[in-house]
Amino acid sequence: MSLPILDMKAALLIIGLIVCLPVHAEIYKYVDESGQVTYTNLPKRGAKRLNLGPVATPAAPARKKEVGAPANFPRVDGSTQRKRDDLRRSVLQDELRTEERNLAEATAAQKAGEVLRSGEQPGSASWRARNDKLRDIVKLHEDNIRALKKELASIK
Incomplete structure (x- = not known):
């Protein structure tokens, strides 16, 4: 005899609810004649229910919110920082020009x-493999150009 689908779902739901019930067990402490202490969930004559x-779960430690740099962190004056930013901008622009040139070559290839x-x-396997590899190279250069432009835009 087979159960209808609805009855099977109801049975599974009931079984699931029974399984999910919280576990509750009494704990007993028993000390035997030789002084050995035993903890159990089964009541014994002479055992005391605890x-x-x-x-209680321990509370998570409070996080310290750090604001800015530590007091002993070396400071850089404005003109030095501008020089560093200018140098970084120059390096990124050089890399961008190189990537744009590499993209043009990869597109031609x-x-x-x-x-x-x-x-x-x-559509042969060799033709697809060659074109997939070339397409990946073009995509790599396009991704590099996007990243460089984003980095350049973030420089003050």
């Missing part, structure tokens, strides 16, 4: 790679 109460080589079929 009232443990709710379990991608267009050349789309041309079928002798004996190659359109």
Whole structure:
């Protein structure tokens, strides 16, 4: 005999609720004739029931909110910082020009790679692999250019 689907769902729900009930057990402390202490959840003659109460969990330590740099942190004057920013801007602009040049070369190589080589079929595994690799190189340079432009925009 099979249960209808609804009855099976109801049975699973009831089983799930029973399993999820909180566990509650009494704890007993028993000291035998030789003085050995035993803790158990089974009551024994001469055992004392312990009232443990709710379990206390330790509070998380308060985090210190750090504001700014520590007092002994070396300070840089405005003109020195401007010089550093200018140097950083110059380096990033050089990198941006290099990446733009590399992107142009990679785009040209991608267009050349789309041309079928002798004996190659359109959509063949070798043709797809070559074009996928070239497309990845183009994407890499495009991502680098985006990152460099974002970095340049963040310089004061």
